Structures are given as C-alpha cells and as structure tokens.
Amino acid sequence: MTEVSKPYIYLDHAATSWPKPPAVTEAVMKAMLHDAANPGRGSHAMAVRASRILFDTRKHIAKLFNIRNPNDIAFTSNTTMSLNMAIKGWVKPGDHVIATSVEHNSVRRPLYYLEHQMQLEVSYIESDAAGKIKVENVENAIQSNTTLIIVNHSSNLLGTILPVAEIGALAKKHGVKLLVDAAQSAGIIPVDVQGMGIHMLAFPGHKGLLGPQGTGGLYIAPDMELEPLLHGGTGSQSEAPHQPLVRPDRYEAGTQNTPGLAGLLEGVKHVAMQGVDNIYEHEWGLTQRLMEGLCEVQGVHLLGPPRGEARTGIVALHIDGIDPSELSFILDQHYQIAVRAGFHCTPLAHAAAGTSSTGAVRASVGASTTADEVDAFVLAIKEIREQYRI
Numbered sequence: 001m002t003e004v005s006k007p008y009i010y011l012d013h014a015a016t017s018w019p020k021p022p023a024v025t026e027a028v029m030k031a032m033l034h035d036a037a038n039p040g041r042g043s044h045a046m047a048v049r050a051s052r053i054l055f056d057t058r059k060h061i062a063k064l065f066n067i068r069n070p071n072d073i074a075f076t077s078n079t080t081m082s083l084n085m086a087i088k089g090w091v092k093p094g095d096h097v098i099a100t101s102v103e104h105n106s107v108r109r110p111l112y113y114l115e116h117q118m119q120l121e122v123s124y125i126e127s128d129a130a131g132k133i134k135v136e137n138v139e140n141a142i143q144s145n146t147t148l149i150i151v152n153h154s155s156n157l158l159g160t161i162l163p164v165a166e167i168g169a170l171a172k173k174h175g176v177k178l179l180v181d182a183a184q185s186a187g188i189i190p191v192d193v194q195g196m197g198i199h200m201l202a203f204p205g206h207k208g209l210l211g212p213q214g215t216g217g218l219y220i221a222p223d224m225e226l227e228p229l230l231h232g233g234t235g236s237q238s239e240a241p242h243q244p245l246v247r248p249d250r251y252e253a254g255t256q257n258t259p260g261l262a263g264l265l266e267g268v269k270h271v272a273m274q275g276v277d278n279i280y281e282h283e284w285g286l287t288q289r290l291m292e293g294l295c296e297v298q299g300v301h302l303l304g305p306p307r308g309e310a311r312t313g314i315v316a317l318h319i320d321g322i323d324p325s326e327l328s329f330i331l332d333q334h335y336q337i338a339v340r341a342g343f344h345c346t347p348l349a350h351a352a353a354g355t356s357s358t359g360a361v362r363a364s365v366g367a368s369t370t371a372d373e374v375d376a377f378v379l380a381i382k383e384i385r386e387q388y389r390i
Contacts, residue, residue: 008336009373013366014156014184014314015340016206016213023266028212031262038255040234050258057265058248061209064268064276065201066192067219074218074251075261079183080106081229082202082218085251086179087111087150089226090200093118096146098176100125100133100162101352102155105345107181111150121145127352130305131160138167142174149178153185157349157362158304159287159314161189168197177224183207184312187271188280193219200224208279209271210367211264214257220247230254271367279367283313286365286374290315293378297385303353303360313365316344316353319381322388324361331361335380339363 010018031053037046039054058070067073076082087110091097099107101124114120123141127133138149149171154161164180171178177199182191187208193201198219205215220226231243232253244250271279291307294300299320305311318324328341340362343350350356363377 008332008338009376010338011363011365011369011373011377012338012340013207013369014312014362014364017208017210017366017368019368020210020212020263021267021270023270024210024212024263027266028259028263031259035262036258039258040249041255053258053262053265054256057261057268060265060268060272061217064187064191064272065203065219066194068194069222069247071247072220072222074220074248075256076216076218077214077257078206078216079181079202079204082216083107083179083181084110085218085226085229086200086202086220087148088114089229090148090177090179090224091118091120092147093120094145095148096121096123096143097148097150098123098125098138098141098146099150100152101127101348102131102133102158102160102162102346103150103152103348104156104181104183105347106183107150107152108348124348127160127349129353130303131155131158131162131349131352132305133162135163135166135170139170139174142176146174146176149176150181151178152181152183153191154189154312154314155304155346155349156184156314157316157344157346157360158353159184159311159316160304161185161310161312164198165196171199172197177221184314187268187276188283188312190276190280193221205260205264205267208367209264210267212260215260215264218251220251226251228253274367280312282367283365283369284311286369286371287311287313287315289371290363290365290374290378293375294381297378297382299385300381303355313369314362315364316360316362318355318358318360319385319388322384324359327361327384330384331377331380335376337377337380339377 039050062070186203199221201219205211230253234249303316324341
C-alpha cells in the first residue's frame with residue numbers, strides 16, 4: 001500500500017494524530033476484507049479471528065500501561081465515552097469529587113450534569129497560569145465523602161504534565177479512587193497504572209497511540225465495580241436479563257469496532273517499537289525548538305510551562321492584535337499549515353491562563369513531526385506578524 005503524502009504541514013496532533021503508520025491503515029483494510037465478522041457472536045472462523053483481534057489489542061495495551069489483566073480494559077469509542085463511563089458508573093448521590101481547573105469538558109460537563117441530577121459535590125483545584133497545581137491543595141480538599149479524584153495527565157491547552165504519581169499516593173493514603181484522563185499522554189508519556197496508583201485510566205486510540213478515530217478504552221481496577229453505561233447484547237450469558245458480571249463483557253454492550261481496533265493494535269505496536277520515552281524526547285525537543293523561535297517574535301505570548309520544563313507536544317499562543325481564528329485561517333490558506341484555534345473545550349484552563357476572552361492558537365506536534373515543519377511554522381508566524389505591523 002502506498003504511503004499517503006502530506007498535502008500540508010499537520011500540527012494538530014493533540015486533536016488526532018496524522019498520518020497514521022502504514023501498518024495501521026493496512027490492518028484496518030485487512031480486517032474489513034477478511035475479519036469483519038462480529039466478535040464473540042459465533043464460533044465460525046471469521047468470528048474467532050475478529051475476537052482474536054480484540055484480545056491481542058487488549059493484551060498489547062495492557063503491556064504498555066502495566067495492566068495485569070487485559071480483561072480489565074473496556075473498549076470505547078473515545079476518551080469522552082470512557083470518562084463518562086467512569087464518572088457516571090462510580091459516583092453516587094451525596095458523593096464529593098475533586099477535579100482540577102485544567103480539565104477538559106469531557107470531565108467538566110459530566111460533573112456539571114451530575115451536580116444538578118444527583119446533588120454531587122465537586123471541588124476544582126485551581127492551577128497557576130502555566131497549569132500547575134499543588135498536591136497539598138488536593139489533599140486539603142479531601143472530605144469524608146470524597147470518593148473520586150480526577151486528574152488530567154496533561155492539559156490539552158497548556159501541555160502541562162500533572163503529578164499523577166504523587167496524587168495517586170495521596171489517593172491511596174485516604175482511600176479515594178483516582179481517575180486519570182490520558183487523552184494527551186497515552187503513547188507520549190509513560191503510564192504505569194500500578195506504579196502511579198491509578199484506579200481508572202481513560203485513553204484514546206486515535207491520538208498518541210496512532211490508531212483510527214472511533215477507538216479508545218477505560219482501564220478499571222479489579223477491585224472496582226462500575227454501573228455499566230450501556231446495557232445490551234454482549235454475546236455472553238444471552239439467556240440472562242441482566243448485564244453479565246464478567247469482564248470485559250459487563251462494560252462492552254453492542255458490536256465492537258473490530259477494524260478500528262485492528263488498526264489500534266498496530267498503532268500500539270508501533271509506539272512500543274519506537275519507545276514511549278523516545279517519542280516524548282522527540283516531541284519535547286520540537287516544542288523547545290518551536291518556543292525558542294516564537295520567543296523572538298514581538299507580540300507573541302506563549303501559554304503553559306516555560307522553555308526547559310517538562311511538557312507534552314503542545315504549544316498554544318496568542319498574538320497582540322491578531323484574532324486566533326484569523327491567524328489559524330491564514331496559516332491554513334496561505335501556508336498550508338494545520339493548527340487549531342478557539343477555546344479547545346477547556347474553559348477553566350483558559351481562565352487560568354488569562355485567555356478566556358481571546359482563546360488561543362494551538363500547535364501540537366506528534367511522533368511524525370519534523371524539525372523542518374516546526375521551522376516552517378515559526379517562519380510563517382514571523383511573516384504574518386510583520387504583515388500586521390505594516
């Protein structure tokens with residue numbers, strides 16, 4: 001299969017990774033042509049092959065995240081579904097939940113809904129302008145009815161990496177469960193659910209794991225029992241009127257995205273082969289190069305941690321006198337550079353950064369991004385800035 005060439009410079013990996021490794025595309029096509037039966041719904045050869053795809057994908061993800069039992073991974077359509085499954089399946093009326101001010105709307109909106117539906121109590125830990133939080137503030141917020149702490153592993157606006165392991169130790173100390181949103185960290189930052197004290201891990205398949213859209217998952221610790229988000233057919237215990245108790249069937253009602261998961265399997269293999277530490281170093285180096293170049297441009301304001309500090313491959317910015325949406329449009333139409341402008345579904349992080357009224361342009365690098373592409377983006381920003389000053 002011929003590898004897809006880039007029609008333009010793609011710097012929107014925080015939204016979804018592109019292009020995918022050729023093996024990902026090939027695996028999706030192979031599954032569609034040869035293995036597209038319904039997994040777990042039959043004993044014929046094609047259904048068995050489809051089931052094997054799901055099992056192998058679970059197994060490789062478990063190895064990547066140090067999950068002891070692959071069946072503790074429930075496949076979903078995306079991180080948003082995973083977070084809804086975790087939050088709505090765990091909390092009860094009268095519970096208290098702690099989250100941070102850099103959470104994505106996929107956390108904030110379910111919490112808001114439950115606050116008004118079941119009198120859930122929520123405390124948000126404020127961050128500084130760079131998105132950093134103090135662990136002691138999390139501990140001070142714990143109450144007798146606190147049942148869940150939710151932490152965004154890395155801000156999708158600021159690139160800040162939050163201290164998940166320290167918060168995990170804190171959660172263990174107080175007997176509280178920890179849910180981690182790994183939308184911007186899975187496949188980019190090492191994730192160890194055992195070593196970091198993570199009870200639930202929500203992750204996408206289509207970002208750092210390099211799989212297709214429409215894939216994701218939720219790790220659920222073996223000592224946790226969630227109320228299923230969906231109820232329906234699983235191919236197992238079909239005679240029972242209730243949802244099966246066995247994992248992963250309990251949390252996977254309906255037909256799974258077998259071709260998508262076949263692609264995700266190859267994406268995870270690719271990440272494992274490259275090495276998560278190597279991917280992080282590559283992306284961090286590109287962000288430092290990008291930030292160094294932009295710091296030379298008058299009127300450019302960068303969000304998130306300063307140069308030299310840890311961050312994921314996200315650099316958000318705004319420029320004096322230029323609307324972010326207009327800047328993004330110019331980059332796309334005149335320079336063939338893809339970035340994202342707006343509020344990035346994280347209003348609380350914008351409030352912390354002081355950009356609630358303006359929004360920001362977000363450039364995000366990925367495993368396939370090159371230094372030349374970063375340099376082209378910096379040059380484009382310099383030229384655009386000069387044009388606005390004339």
